[in-house]
Amino acid sequence: MKNRCSVQYGLLLALALSLALAGQAWSRSASGWQWSLVLKQDKVSDAMRMPTALFIDGKQGHYYVVDSGRNRLLSFDRQGRLLHIFNAGKGLKTPYDMVRTDSGDIWVVEKGKNSLSRIDLKARRITTATLRYRGALVYPDRLEAADLLYVLDKASGRIIAYDPSSLKARTAFTCPDCASGFVDFRIHSGRLWALDRQDRQICRFRLDGTLEKTLPLDGRLNFPVSLAIGPSGSLYVLDRHSRDIVVYDQAGRFRYRFLDRGISRGQLYYPVEIRFDPWGGLCVVDEGNARVEIFRR
């Protein structure tokens, strides 16, 4: 009888210990994300320097990386093989973000010129444009394309939608009670999702500029810089200073966080942007390690 009790207590203790250990490890293991691919220059001497953005052309199956430090754009295929290096005849100055529209034009945010530049590949021509909104100079930062070109203005922290043909402002997305405005945004399922770093919240807008919902994020975030919306609607927030990704459900409740600091494969140093590709990959642009890491479940 006595021995039986001891065995039962022992089992209970082991179970409790296992649960405690499992609880600690859960937040990382629950993610299920595995390193899959890296986009980088194979030739070390010609490596990227401070890449800042990724654009994914789902139709062609290409990744485009903005190599800000070397003033060029690089394209890769789905297997991570380098296809082209493009510097527009050394015409780019501190490119920061880019999109490629259905017409084939490439739009690039050039911070060095404070412009939104249009590259017409067929005509081999670059047209720079200085944007304004209600008379004030716009400092383009992040860029997305749908029917309109959506530009994050770094100076005001608002997102402005421009007509791509005339570059006239159509709509603005402004956070009503943000201290500093937005730092990143995504267009997903007919909604615009914008990340407010200072107040640690995500705002969801209709594309006509109406604010639908504000999701306050909890205090786990250190320095959020980018967001992505997962296929199941989960919100992925990139924390630059914690060097990891924090995942929230659609109501803004914390689910788990994963990745950590370092220079080895799958680790982050100064990550700057995250995006989902159409093939289930979660892509992290790492400025500090000068590469794009792609993770899959």
Next chain:
Amino acid sequence: MIRVSMILLLLVLAAASAPAWARADAGTCFSCHDRAAFTGRVVHRPVAGGRCGVCHNPHVARFKGLLRQRQDTLCYSCHRQQKRLFARGVVHQPVADGRCTGCHTPHAGSRDLLRKDLASACFGCHKDLARKYRYTHQPYARGECGSCHRPHQADNLELLVRNGDRLCLTCHAGEDLAAGHGGFPVPAAGCLSCHNPHGSSRAALVRDELHPPYRKGCSGCHRPGGLTMARCLECHPDVQKQMLTTHSHLTRQDSNSCLNCHSPHAGDTGALLKGPVRLLCVSCHLRTLNGYRKSRFKHPDIQDCSSCHEPHGSSHLAMLKGDGIKVCVRCHEDQGKFTHPVGPGVLDRQTGQEVTCVSCHNPMGTQYSYQLVRDGKKALCVVCHRAY
């Protein structure tokens, strides 16, 4: 039954044989230690009760002063409420470091068991603050630091008891305030952007340096179109160039980014900053400062973030003033000449990036000596030198 009786007997014997220092009064201690040193206006309750053994072990201890535990652990073992409170918001550095005796005496002292009066305790560390100005704010002159600052923890930066103007308006309100700001087109606000709360060489504690256009009047800046950033950059084109970089500090919703840090009217120095650089930085980057404080090994004397970081904008990582070598060798000249190979041509094979000082060191603090990002005995080296 016999077993239970034995256990009870052992317990009684153990209690009876407890060391003398744990149950005796302080008489034994005072046979060597001068009793007069343990008297004062306020005496700590354990001392008054003669319970020296609460904090000290008379024979041997791991902590200085024969303390039984680390000093803050000892203090919080009784002051439990304070432990919870002092973990929130902005925490005074000695409190965060667990140095309670930096300000308090554990035995006997003045009010609140302070070692000296409050102002002396404050100025003991804050030596860079002038004690007197031509025009000194009255509470400051009287050494009433606690009128505006909390000593342990606060919800506001600089440990202020209230935020911004609310603090000033607790004393300065009513007609005097309006009269003192005659001619201002809007109600007075943002007090600290023009006034130094401690003192100044100008009347009304207006900060020492005036913005040249403001000295001439208001219309230099306040023209139709509003006080936009573009207006500031008309006279400061060099700053505009710094904004055209990969990372800049252009951040302010519907307003002028310059005014995040600069006062358009008056400042303590020519840069017309609204306060000390570090205070301005932590108003947004508080977590960075907290991370620095919690690190075991960190670069000393980080008072002015702009020593290494470019506050307007930079195309270097972390908005540094240069690459991860140039910024360091400005001070660490020897290491710039003799070190592990770094710089152009020395590339990390994993990332293709130049090996620099910050490849191995993180001045903002780490858990390893010399602010190494990993253990320097092996873990750091084998990240690159895998064959070893």
